[in-house]
Amino acid sequence: MQAQPLIAVADVEAASRWYQAVLGCHGTHGGTDYEQLAFDGRIILQLHRWDAQHHAHVGDPACRPYGNGVLLWFWTDDFDDAVDRAAANGAKVVDGPKENRNAQHRELWLNDPDGYVVVIAGPYGDVGM
Template sequence: MQAQPLIAVRDVEASSRWYQTLLGARSGHGGKDYEQLMFDGRMILQLHRWEAHGHLHMGDPEVRPYGNGVMLWFLTEDFDDAVDRATAMRADVLDGPRENRNASHREIWLRDPDGYVVVIAGPYGDVGM
């Protein structure tokens, strides 16, 4: 089994560019209504325009914060490169980069353009690197 998170966004194409830049991912579908973001041949995130296709359980775009209590968490082997990309794109940094000794890795917490919390974490054991 593999998780394939889907988030609802205002502008699929803009969000796709944001996530591709941050994560070093690529488009696997493309479009104004729906996108699949790919990394190493695997889908890591789906983006769906709020109003597209009339999904009843997508949520209400007027109710914020989006994803209340849910964080999009990405594990990466290239943590330093991910931090450099986040800095270059002037991403909204909520915390870090910092060491999380409990999890034995480094992490940076961001907010995406729609307000979702995004965490980039290094591999287990990279504390103190």
């Protein structure tokens, strides 16, 4: 089994560009209503436009903050590259980069353009590198 989270966004194409630039992934579907983002041939995230009427349970765009209680957590072998990509693309940093000694890795906490919390974590044992 593999998780394939879907989030609702105001602008699918803009969100897709942001995630591709920051995470180093690529789009596999494209379009103004829906996008699939993949890394190494696996879907890691789906984007759905708030007002596209394909799913009845996407949520209400008037209720904020989006994703309250949910973190979009991405693990990468190339943590330093991810930090550099986030900085180069002007990503809003919420916290970090920092060491999480409990998890034994480094983390960078961001807000995406819609306000979702995105965490990029390095590999286990990455602390103190």
